[in-house]
Amino acid sequence: EFVLTQSPGTLSLSPGERATLSCRASHSYSSNYLAWYQQKPGQAPSLLIFAASSRATGIPDRFNGSGSGTDFTLTITRLEPEDFAVYYCQQYGPSPMYTFGQGTKLEIK
Amino acid sequence: QVQLVESGGGVVQPGGSLRLSCAASGFTFSNYGMNWVRQAPGRGLEWVAFIRYEGSNQYYADSVRGRFTISRDNSRNTLYLQMNSLRDEDTAVYYCAKVLGKMATMGLVDYWGQGTLVTVSS
Numbered sequence: 011e012f013v014l015t016q017s018p019g020t021l022s023l024s025p026g027e028r029a030t031l032s033c034r035a036s037h038s039y040s041s042n043y044l045a046w047y048q049q050k051p052g053q054a055p056s057l058l059i060f061a062a063s064s065r066a067t068g069i070p071d072r073f074n075g076s077g078s079g080t081d082f083t084l085t086i087t088r089l090e091p092e093d094f095a096v097y098y099c100q101q102y103g104p105s106p107m108y109t110f111g112q113g114t115k116l117e118i119k
Numbered sequence: 120q121v122q123l124v125e126s127g128g129g130v131v132q133p134g135g136s137l138r139l140s141c142a143a144s145g146f147t148f149s150n151y152g153m154n155w156v157r158q159a160p161g162r163g164l165e166w167v168a169f170i171r172y173e174g175s176n177q178y179y180a181d182s183v184r185g186r187f188t189i190s191r192d193n194s195r196n197t198l199y200l201q202m203n204s205l206r207d208e209d210t211a212v213y214y215c216a217k218v219l220g221k222m223a224t225m226g227l228v229d230y231w232g233q234g235t236l237v238t239v240s241s
Contacts, residue, residue, distance in 0.1 A: 045227055047164075054214055054231035055164065066219075066229065098164050100226065106178035108154070108166040108226025 012036055014099055016111035022119040029086040031114045033099035038079045043103040046075055046084045049113075050095045059084065060102075086116075094118050121145040121230045123215045128235030135205050135239070141198040141215030141232055149173070149193035152218035154226055155200050157211035158234075167213070168200065172222050183209075205239045212236050 013036040023029055033044070044062040047055040057066040059075035062082055072093075074085045086093055099111040127139040141153070155167040168189040169178045177189050188201040198215055212234040219229035 043225065043227075047228075049164075054234060055228075056231070057219070057227070057229050060219065060227055100164075100166075102226035102228075103224070106169060106224070106226075107180070108169065110156075110164040110166060113163045 012039075012101065012105070012107060012109050014101060014109050014111035016097075016099060016114045018114060019112075020115045020117060022117050023089055024119045025089050025091055027089050029084075029089055029093070029116055031084040031086075031097055031116070033077075033082040033084070033111050035080040035082070035101065039101065039105070043101055044075075044077070044082050045100045045102055046073075047098045047100065048093075048095045049098065055098065058097075089116075091118075121217065123217060123230060123232035125213065125215050125232045125235035128213065128237045130238045130240060131205055132241050133206060133239055136201070136203045137205065137237060139200040139202070139213055139215075139235060139237070141200075143196045143198065143215075143217070146217070148191075148196040150221045152223055152225070153189075153191065153198045154216040154218065154228060155189060155198075156214045156216050156228070156231075157209075157237075158214070159208070159211040162211075165211070166226055169218075169224075169226060170198070171224055176224070202237070205237075207239050210237060210239045 046059040049055040063075045124142045170189045186204045215232040216228040217230040
């Protein structure tokens with residue numbers, strides 16, 4: 011079974027600080043198929059990053075994805091008030107089992 | 120603009136059935152794979168099922184395989200999820216989700232519906 015484990019579960023930071031979110035895969039696979047989503051309360055998720063490091067359309071450059079193999083990172087430089095939300099990583103291919111991580115809640119300190 | 124509007128959610132008893140629909144507009148529906156993704160109350164996201172743009176292949180999460188069926192009607196721009204033998208743990212908001220990339224087979228989502236709540240309870 012393929013599992014994505016996100017850490018930390020909750021991250022408490024202040025606006026203007028840097029956030030580093032981790033996503034670890036249970037075994038290595040092509041990093042071309044790793045995405046990050048943001049979800050705010052009461053809303054559907056929205057796509058931030060795909061192919062591990064490519065920003066989706068309209069996503070500010072303070073959002074950066076990196077990593078390969080089994081370890082992936084989402085970095086948010088200079089947190090804005092609207093960035094406080096839950097973040098999910100997802101393996102979206104090539105195997106047709108499109109697993110999500112359990113999420114990291116980014117909260118205001 | 121892309122719109123995905125789910126319907127069909129509600130309260131159903133364990134062992135019952137329900138069919139969800141998702142009406143798509145603002146893009147050429149027949150060119151894109153589609154997913155269903157669910158979220159139990161207060162929990163994370165769980166991918167449920169995928170169907171290719173032309174409907175030839177469907178993939179399912181282990182938790183729903185054999186009970187749920189994803190289908191589509193490209194003439195009606197509509198996606199479906201037939202849910203049978205429902206269990207308490209199927210209680211969730213179900214999202215219809217469009218794949219990024221024309222004719223792509225993958226779970227990457229660029230547009231989501233607003234979700235429809237399914238509650239399985241006696």
